Amino acid sequence: MTVRTRFAPSPTGHVHIGNMRAAIFNWLFARHHGGRFLLRVEDTDRERSTPEACRTLLEAMAWLGMEPDEPPMYQSSRRQAHRAVAERLVAMGHAHREDKGSTGRGECIVFSMPREDIVFDDVVKGRLVKAAADLQDFVIVRSDGTPVFHLANVLDDIEMGVTHIIRGDDHVENTFRHIALFRALGAQVPRYAHLPMIVNAQGKPYSKRDGDAYVGQFRDRGILPDALFNYLALLGWSPGDGREVMTREEMVERFTLERVQSSPAQFDLTKLLWMNGEHMRRLPVEQRLAGHMADLERHGLRPSKGELRRVLDVMQDRIKVFSDTAGQTRYFFDEDYPFDEAAVRKRLRKPGVPERMAELGRRWAAAPAFDAATLERILKETAAEDGRPPADLIHATRVAVSGTSAGPGLFAMLEVLGRERVTARIERALRRWVGGGG
């Protein structure tokens, strides 16, 4: 029997990380067993299931690299089939028509639960039992003729040949009903694995109001799909060998449902960011360049590839997410960069510094070569002349040419900036922040 898993979300316009993780586990499990990963769009709620919402869903999955192995099934297209089976259930005596609760809305079709305990072995939660006394009949077709979730869900799983149902544990109660349905239909009951939920930073279940819980928001923030995938996979699962940063292949190879946690996991943005940094530094250069470039372009900066490459070279791994690129490197590409006033006060206006700074600027302007080693030598000589610590001039220069007190190694940075810009910036900064030029 080849494994067939499915991800069956109802498209609501935004894809929640809890759902995405369910998709990830389904994908991982199918891949690990050489099976197939399927998608079923449960779009029977016409109000929310707009074409727009479906597109968002498909995009999110493509972004995370989880294309289904077969064309997606759209549940809305299966109405007739669902209804036909409901009729069959009535004919077989497993269901009956009734004006449930005497609502006056007309007759709906109600499935009759068996009068015996229902037991199943959940791959992550273990043996789950529901006593016959706690089982209740439920509606499978509404009085307006539309099939209800439980019926549609089970029938489509049969149709798709799903062998393993991996979903959120908010479905465990439904499972008893679904099992009864599978049996009434004479179908093979699939294996179930119920995933614990993901809770927010407050330890509470995510609600619609929780901000950063949608896949699109992570993408917009510059998080790498591989990092989000990796992080989410580790929420409730671990390979057991201590590995954390992994490629898809490594995860596929190690994934087992048996190692899935049965307790809820709290989402930790800080660790995701760390994970992102880890994946970023493992990225092929070309992809890294493209990611940084995209952020620069978003901010109206268009350096050449060569320029960007030189800048990234001195920046090293200081940039943790692509979306931070422009903010941290603007001064390399634009004369209009912001100044950190606290840094100006502390470094540039330090007594005695502006005068030496001006002198240093003149010496650099006339330096025989504008490379890091030469610049450093000149700075040290200039500092030594009046017994000042080199650090004073180093810090002051950094603030003058970059506007900030944090950044890459000063001399390498100056070399990238070049003689003209460095000279002009030092003069300009002194004029603007110290006044007079002296």
Next chain:
RNA sequence: GACCCCAUCGUCCAGCGGUCAGGACACCAGGUUUUCAUCCUGGAAACACGGGUUCGAUUCCCGUUGGGGUCGCCA
């Protein structure tokens, strides 16, 4: 309320009767970087509680407490 699920450092995981309870993120200290980030070293930090079972419980059982889920002609 009924039924069900869950419980190891702040967080995510490891542990599947005998461990100095391990790792990662975060945090703190020191070193490297004359800045910041990286990197290196060190540190603080947990078995919710009470009963059993056992020679021995973080681990098995029961209860308590605390979280959570489900109780729709939503999905």
